[in-house]
Amino acid sequence: MKVLVVGGAGYIGSHTVLKLKEKNIDTVVVDNLSKGHRKAVLTDNFEKVDILDKKRLEKIFEKYKFDGVIHFAAHCLVGESIKNPKLYFEENLNGLLNILDCMLKFKVDNIIFSSSCAVYGNPQFIPLTEEHPKDPINPYGETKFFGEKILKRYEEAYGIKFISLRYFNAAGADFEGRIGESHNPETHLIPLVIKSILDNNFQLTVFGNDYNTKDGSCIRDYIHVLDLAEAHILALNYLLDGGTSDCINLGTGKGFSVFEIIRELEKISGKKSKYKIGKRREGDPPILVADNKKAKEILGWKTENSGINSILESAFKWHTSPKF
Numbered sequence: 001m002k003v004l005v006v007g008g009a010g011y012i013g014s015h016t017v018l019k020l021k022e023k024n025i026d027t028v029v030v031d032n033l034s035k036g037h038r039k040a041v042l043t044d045n046f047e048k049v050d051i052l053d054k055k056r057l058e059k060i061f062e063k064y065k066f067d068g069v070i071h072f073a074a075h076c077l078v079g080e081s082i083k084n085p086k087l088y089f090e091e092n093l094n095g096l097l098n099i100l101d102c103m104l105k106f107k108v109d110n111i112i113f114s115s116s117c118a119v120y121g122n123p124q125f126i127p128l129t130e131e132h133p134k135d136p137i138n139p140y141g142e143t144k145f146f147g148e149k150i151l152k153r154y155e156e157a158y159g160i161k162f163i164s165l166r167y168f169n170a171a172g173a174d175f176e177g178r179i180g181e182s183h184n185p186e187t188h189l190i191p192l193v194i195k196s197i198l199d200n201n202f203q204l205t206v207f208g209n210d211y212n213t214k215d216g217s218c219i220r221d222y223i224h225v226l227d228l229a230e231a232h233i234l235a236l237n238y239l240l241d242g243g244t245s246d247c248i249n250l251g252t253g254k255g256f257s258v259f260e261i262i263r264e265l266e267k268i269s270g271k272k273s274k275y276k277i278g279k280r281r282e283g284d285p286p287i288l289v290a291d292n293k294k295a296k297e298i299l300g301w302k303t304e305n306s307g308i309n310s311i312l313e314s315a316f317k318w319h320t321s322p323k324f
């Protein structure tokens with residue numbers, strides 16, 4: 001099997017490439033390195049290509065014969081998407097359309113798409129099942145929602161099969177500390193809490209302590225990046241074995257509050273986090289937790305690395321000794 005990983009130099013993509021390598025699956029990585037890191041790609045088959053450049057993308061499809069595509073590349077900052085929706089609609093959607101065009105031209109029939117719990121918008125019930133109404137509240141979430149619609153229509157018209165994986169909060173790092181999370185700017189809680197512990201000049205802001213939750217802070221579902229990575233391989237094998245297109249949540253089904261994450265990281269590091277309480281951020285639901293039955297039943301997926309200690313210890317190990 002030969003797999004194209006688009007956005008494979010990024011956080012989740014690079015961990016997926018590592019898993020593919022461990023399973024001896026032939027992998028080609030395409031990334032424009034706008035956000036990703038060449039050093040994060042632990043395989044030799046790397047092509048620095050922007051997926052908005054369709055001619056160059058076609059050359060990659062011409063050069064290799066792929067059995068499937070795993071597509072991670074996107075702009076993914078919610079706040080930026082509200083300020084600059086043009087960038088998000090143009091690039092996230094055209095990127096996907098270019099990949100699909102190449103798949104049609106070169107007869108590649110299977111794609112795994114990075115979606116997000118942002119497709120649901122404000123939860124009407126918890127845990128969120130895949131049937132929960134889809135009503136995204138920012139352009140980022142809308143690009144994921146429209147992406148799923150495009151995939152459905154392309155399947156109906158042209159037979160390209162897809163699995164759209166709706167991630168909750170990706171977290172943690174490779175246990176050997178070879179790769180980890182390195183976004184710039186960083187907006188995710190766990191790296192920011194670790195920064196507030198390790199960097200004397202950085203203070204974390206907790207956005208709101210007056211939510212209707214057990215301790216007043218927001219609750220999120222953290223899923224280990226290696227469990228996410230595994231799900232992509234399971235999903236691709238599922239399609240190659242004749243499985244049907246679907247949208248599937250990836251989360252643990254358990255939620256942790258911001259204050260719980262801070263306390264656990266203080267225990268792991270033996271040091272105090274420096275934080276202040278800020279105002280609530282617009283569009284932050286109090287609780288986001290996945291119903292993950294579908295992933296378990298359809299893909300046989302397990303969340304074996306996603307205990308909160310395993311997530312936080314691997315993240316802390318990476319951030320104390322980042323390689324890029």
Ligand SMILES: NC(=O)c1ccc[n+]([C@@H]2O[C@H](COP(=O)([O-])OP(=O)(O)OC[C@H]3O[C@@H](n4cnc5c(N)ncnc54)[C@H](O)[C@@H]3O)[C@@H](O)[C@H]2O)c1
Nearest residue numbers: 007009010011012032034035036050051073074076114170
């Ligand atoms: N991190 C999370 O918690 C989370 C949650 C839900 C969904 N997602 C989705 O998962 C995917 C991966 O997220 P991540 O955290 O690994 O992000 P990331 O920014 O680390 O990785 C994205 C990669 O895509 C590359 N890229 C972007 N635009 C490109 C283009 N035009 N051509 C080629 N390469 C391009 C970037 O250089 C980067 O390496 C994204 O689609 C994101 O929306 C992430």
